[in-house]
Amino acid sequence: MTKKKVVLAYSGGLDTSVAVQWLTDQGYAVIACCLDVGEGKNLKEIQEKAIKVGAVNSYVIDAKEEFANEYALLALQAHAYYEDKYPLVSALSRPLISKKLVEVAEKEGATAVAHGCTGKGNDQVRFEVAIKALNPSLEVIAPVREWAWSREEEIEYAKEKNIPIPINLDSPYSIDQNLWGRSNECGILEDPWATPPEGAYGLTAALEDTPNTPEIIEIDFEKGVPVSINGEKYKLSDLIIHLNDIAGKHGIGRIDHVENRLVGIKSREVYECPGAITLLKAHKELEDITLIKDIAHFKPVVAKKLTELIYEGLWFSPLRNALEAFLKDTQQYVNGTVRVKLFKGHAIVEGRKSPNSLYNEKLATYTAEDAFDQSAAVGFIKLWGLPTEVHSMIHRKESVKK
Amino acid sequence: MTKKKVVLAYSGGLDTSVAVQWLTDQGYAVIACCLDVGEGKNLKEIQEKAIKVGAVNSYVIDAKEEFANEYALLALQAHAYYEDKYPLVSALSRPLISKKLVEVAEKEGATAVAHGCTGKGNDQVRFEVAIKALNPSLEVIAPVREWAWSREEEIEYAKEKNIPIPINLDSPYSIDQNLWGRSNECGILEDPWATPPEGAYGLTAALEDTPNTPEIIEIDFEKGVPVSINGEKYKLSDLIIHLNDIAGKHGIGRIDHVENRLVGIKSREVYECPGAITLLKAHKELEDITLIKDIAHFKPVVAKKLTELIYEGLWFSPLRNALEAFLKDTQQYVNGTVRVKLFKGHAIVEGRKSPNSLYNEKLATYTAEDAFDQSAAVGFIKLWGLPTEVHSMIHRKESVKK
Amino acid sequence: MTKKKVVLAYSGGLDTSVAVQWLTDQGYAVIACCLDVGEGKNLKEIQEKAIKVGAVNSYVIDAKEEFANEYALLALQAHAYYEDKYPLVSALSRPLISKKLVEVAEKEGATAVAHGCTGKGNDQVRFEVAIKALNPSLEVIAPVREWAWSREEEIEYAKEKNIPIPINLDSPYSIDQNLWGRSNECGILEDPWATPPEGAYGLTAALEDTPNTPEIIEIDFEKGVPVSINGEKYKLSDLIIHLNDIAGKHGIGRIDHVENRLVGIKSREVYECPGAITLLKAHKELEDITLIKDIAHFKPVVAKKLTELIYEGLWFSPLRNALEAFLKDTQQYVNGTVRVKLFKGHAIVEGRKSPNSLYNEKLATYTAEDAFDQSAAVGFIKLWGLPTEVHSMIHRKESVKK
């Protein structure tokens, strides 16, 4: 009789290596599947390791460009900051990883998919909701949540099964990374009064160590997509990686956030998003000159909803498609160039220009060039203030005195 | 026969000095009224100058503490950034100035109030709507908008009337300042591609000139009000002034913004808000640990409305009172201390603590102390993802493949 | 040794009567607690029945007026319709019942609270979240969800324990009722294509059976509270009961709704809210003349959040207090009289008047009395349309032709 197959999201680390064995113990044939979404993995090594620790098959997928174009780009165009701070790092990669897992499962005829998340984070929700949304007939297994072992018990089991124990096992941190940034939690970070130690960071220089000379770059956008830096074209994943590098050197994009998780608790996380923050700032400034006020003022409402939807694991809700349709429609205007000064942790937009700019110097100027009809203001103000004036005529008694 | 009286918002500058004479020419007895809302004016000098240029009476009012407590504080608690960038500097002082003008007008039996705004900015709207809301029977006059003179014509008139011409008349900028910050427009700033020159700034050091040593401060909040710095109590206006000083030295709070004015045009402005930005960051972080998720996620909706209302000159709409009632109710929880590192243009919150903190280390931790029931996640995820799962069962055909 | 005490929300029906015994079997001393929130219960009978089926103590509480003033009134002032249809009938009573259960538990020194909900409705969430919010140390038990019996098994157990079986046990419906309305689900209603049979309704006449003569009533409001009908004062609970009676006769307030439950499924329910709908219509019309446009346009945003919060069982979230602070601030203006024609299922507002009316006939009229300055419109339109005009100047190519 053939064994039931499970596709496991495999990272090469201890938890998922142990999971290969644990799932095998449960009677599954384990197919490992590892994605590179920009964290710079050695995919070949991981592919081999999966087999070594007991997988019957091992997939590795370079998903960087797909991640950049279909996930990170949407976050950029939405100015997606969860709780006005967190640019949705891990929340963006989970649906893509889920999609690839389901694709492999369907191809391999697997009946289950497994992930390595614990039971208290957001990622378990994102994986499971996404997988069920993509293929409701697949079973989802969360070995780490199920076995509920202490660190010691897990190591014990690993030793028994000849699973190699990583040398950096005593790192206090729990880290996740992709093109759009790096997140870090646990250890000393669990005390929200404690300053994050330098060791908590991996992508950015400390302000104290940044260059004393600024770097000024120009980023070109076409329909809201960053396409070149200093005139040089990049595909999107390369552009972000390149920016992570140069903005990271200038210490840009460190975020220290106590956030509300979907599962009902607050947690403190430290993020680094040098490329993302640089692009988010530049994109916003280009929108400021190219979007009409109506759109500029309502887009954040749509974007906030999209941000929460993604954070909450509902990427594959049809609502995302509708929100995306709105956003994409607005991006047709977002063409032009932004000049950014990278310096001492700042991505300072110093200039922006666009063939679609709605900034009209003739209307804005206070010089003799002025084309604005100042007399129109009189009638405008009269009607604009009429409701409060009428309200006052009815209710006024001592409004000024009170 | 007695002349009709007008109360003029008097700044001591050329425009309003000329306005004293121009209004006198129109047959008014002019009562000058000058407020200090934190820009550091010499009120005595201005009071005398008003009389010198023809006012029949001259009021000066130190409104700093009232401005801090009733206007700036609300902006702080609302995290009020217009278009996610501008912390409402001038928009906050206009209603207070209007209120004082109306009070003086009622006391003096004046029939009109006058302000020195042109016809293309937001401030004319703010003044006129506020005045009409406070006392609909008062006439509002905008001399600068009405006379519509060129700079040369205005100087001609001033000379003829013996009005002293300021020496810095050739400054290209148009500046407004109060406790909450400084705004600057005009001149080279009208080109949104041009980097603002250092001369455009007045409250903050250039990053290049900031100290190489950070300054770390602790700010205590009581019910959302900052009450002390490093343990030393301040009244609110002094606290903000003090922060403007120390944060300004570190180059904090420069903002370069192309914004959508209420009167239908885009304009580019440069703001400096060292104290405001420092407080806004600290206050947000304290909210992050003290506000329940429900409030944390809905408060921005209320705050956005309040911000737009204030920007658009509707401070005295009764909607502001209702929005304020919401906000004040949330602030009862915002007690505690925030540690901020001032360095190289950044106000970095490194730690936050509160007797009301909802951050629960026992629930958040990944150590053996964990009090979170991880098994609850299974049922949660099942129901959380049920709608997308059902949607998929009905609609799924090739969702994965597409 | 004393037994642990549990306070059970007791209705007198089969489920909760069985629950008394079942909880006793689990080793609890059961304290029954029954509230009248306007469904017209015979509290004395229920009190005695609880003892008869095994409760050690039995509380009955007339909570009608508290329910009217603190729960139904807020729903009225918020125009709370979940999904624009359902006026929150059961969702409103659950937090009050929870509060009373917790009060009794604290008074009696009970360690647990129990309710009779199943595992697929909203009410289990509302009870349990409310109880935990009021006293996190209390255990919450859901006997019906736990025992998971079929109807037959439950009856078997009841017979065995000498619990009287109600005669109407074969009713296909599941009904809940209070002052604010009556909800009904199950049976034929589970088919959303089927017309609800007349037997599904209990509070309202069929349109076919309503009087052929309309009834015209005048309702007076003070600060948003309905205080009298046709000049006669009522306390709020009596006013609503009275309106349920007269509006019910005219067939007002039937609602047939397929709604999204909190637990992830859609369900079809039939509601009857004759008094509620009449008051909701009248209150809205009074607001239409007394609230300034700013408030009229933003209040629905606050109200929608409040409605969802209540539906979702989060009455005791501090967000409710903040939302309520907003709403109460707006109600100071809602004074006046509304004339309503009750006829053929309609509550038609035919007239509304208020000492605070912002409707200004002088400004609205097209007669010679007109006090509106029509020339102001020219300037207003110019600036109002300026952004779209500028947008067109930049982007127009063939906008008209396309």
Add this chain to the structure above:
Amino acid sequence: MTKKKVVLAYSGGLDTSVAVQWLTDQGYAVIACCLDVGEGKNLKEIQEKAIKVGAVNSYVIDAKEEFANEYALLALQAHAYYEDKYPLVSALSRPLISKKLVEVAEKEGATAVAHGCTGKGNDQVRFEVAIKALNPSLEVIAPVREWAWSREEEIEYAKEKNIPIPINLDSPYSIDQNLWGRSNECGILEDPWATPPEGAYGLTAALEDTPNTPEIIEIDFEKGVPVSINGEKYKLSDLIIHLNDIAGKHGIGRIDHVENRLVGIKSREVYECPGAITLLKAHKELEDITLIKDIAHFKPVVAKKLTELIYEGLWFSPLRNALEAFLKDTQQYVNGTVRVKLFKGHAIVEGRKSPNSLYNEKLATYTAEDAFDQSAAVGFIKLWGLPTEVHSMIHRKESVKK
């Protein structure tokens, strides 16, 4: 020398007939342009009359189907009720009329466009903003607003110019009508306490005169578009006209509204929208079974914005396109049939079914067929209520007692 040409929105009534002459007096060659958007005009007669009163050319355009498909349909799919009451009757036709005027102006080489609105309504704003958005180089003229005559002066002028005076000139009302409904203001309606007299209505029967037998119809929708009634296909304009007829007989769709105009005043209007209301109710019910909760709860936010945008004359803002992109994306699911009972002023949806229905009887039922996993609720509730539970643990002192 050739005269400048103006294209006038011509209705055939007194105001626009006088405007032909008045514009001719101003030196223009007047091109009349009359649209039928469903009000049942005799276009041929109007075309001739325009020439008779002095137009140099006269266009008539049957725009019913374009109006139905591109304007009314969007309002239907958005459930567009301004201030939760008014289904945007005139607000919908103004942009289409403006578009046709601009097209004619461009074709004829006219330099100006004129409309017959006064200076205190919304329609002047809608026309002028739309025209400027479509072609900023066109001048817009509002003769009625400019001449500012009393009724008597206008008649005097008409007599002098041999313009025929309509016999119904003493009608107290001001009426506008199209496919989507009929609006009426002025006269006795200006008193918001007065019941609208029967004479104010034109499309609907009084409840007292409606049939005593209900009419039950089935409406089929495809992607949110109503396509057939009782199985018979109609093009959209015909379907709406047909529904206006049958629903009008049953007295459906009378609305009496005191609304906030864009120009700062409140006005009282009476609307009749029998077809629109019937379709709006049916469409909403079909969405209730076909849209996922996420969409069902956020679509109203988008729809409210769209509704306000249209009401406020900003149809041609690019924001409308983005909002429309969102809405159209949601309509792919809105397929199915709704059964509506037309009776005594009600359009009662009694049944709804869809091949895309997300209502799952297996999940919703309380019978033995139940497929819902009730045990999942326990974990769900635990995490759903965790924030309020933690909040209570920190803040609870006497929450229950207070």
